Amino acid sequence: QQQxxxxxxxxxxxxxxxxxxNCAYENTAFDYFPWYxxxxxxxxxxxxxxxxxxxxxxxxxxxxxxxxxAKQFSLHIMDSQPGDSATYFxxxxxxxxxxxxxxxxxxxxxx
Amino acid sequence: GAVVSQHPxxxxxxxxxxxxxxxxxxxxxxxxxxWYRQFPKQSLMLMATxxxxxxxxxxxxxxxxxxxxxxxxxTLSTLTVTSAHPEDSSFYIxxxxxxxxxxxxxxxxxxxxx
Numbered sequence: 001q002q003q004x005x006x007x008x009x010x011x012x013x014x015x016x017x018x019x020x021x022n023c024a025y026e027n028t029a030f031d032y033f034p035w036y037x038x039x040x041x042x043x044x045x046x047x048x049x050x051x052x053x054x055x056x057x058x059x060x061x062x063x064x065x066x067x068x069x070a071k072q073f074s075l076h077i078m079d080s081q082p083g084d085s086a087t088y089f090x091x092x093x094x095x096x097x098x099x100x101x102x103x104x105x106x107x108x109x110x111x
Numbered sequence: 112g113a114v115v116s117q118h119p120x121x122x123x124x125x126x127x128x129x130x131x132x133x134x135x136x137x138x139x140x141x142x143x144x145x146w147y148r149q150f151p152k153q154s155l156m157l158m159a160t161x162x163x164x165x166x167x168x169x170x171x172x173x174x175x176x177x178x179x180x181x182x183x184x185x186t187l188s189t190l191t192v193t194s195a196h197p198e199d200s201s202f203y204i205x206x207x208x209x210x211x212x213x214x215x216x217x218x219x220x221x222x223x224x225x
Binding site: 032034036041042043044046049089093097098099101102103104106 | 115117143145152153154155157160202204206208213214215216217218219221
């Protein structure tokens with residue numbers, strides 16, 4: 001089934017805290033898992049992406065953890081900042097060119 | 112890095128008129144372009160996939176006669192909303208895919224039909 005389930009729907013963290021967003025998928029043909037950041041009125045921007053041959057990828061304060069057997073992946077934002085406040089979408093692709101998006105998580109980082 | 116330019120960023124049109132939205136990949140050639148629609152506080156909904164020189168493939172439930180897609184070159188795709196009605200008001204986003212850069216999104220177009 002072409003579906004990616006994302007949670008939580010919204011998340012509030014304090015400045016300096018860790019933000020964690022989780023996604024789960026069913027389709028084992030998926031082999032590319034990107035995360036996108038979207039600010040209001042703007043298009044999504046690629047944050048970080050992973051392929052299933054690795055279990056973790058880190059870029060600055062952003063880390064993707066990938067669990068192939070559980071078909072789950074998550075985004076960790078370390079030292080969260082107010083400027084990180086945005087909507088985050090996980091996505092998956094494989095078997096076709098289409099990206100399948102999660103429903104999004106609205107992150108609010110309080111100062 | 113890869114840049115996708117989408118124009119206009121905002122457009123207001125009268126009911127019954129047509130509106131064209133342009134999507135250009137500025138520094139790369141896109142193998143495939145995608146058009147999405149996004150409602151407030153919702154995820155991106157894929158409308159259609161297009162390849163240069165061929166007809167677009169529309170998702171189920173998307174009216175191909177209302178949402179005309181032309182993919183004239185490896186760097187340009189257009190979406191024309193024909194005979195627009197208020198219910199067509201939405202945020203439209205394009206994306207271009209390339210082997211080197213993956214999926215790159217435009218900045219979106221806010222369409223308001225009055």
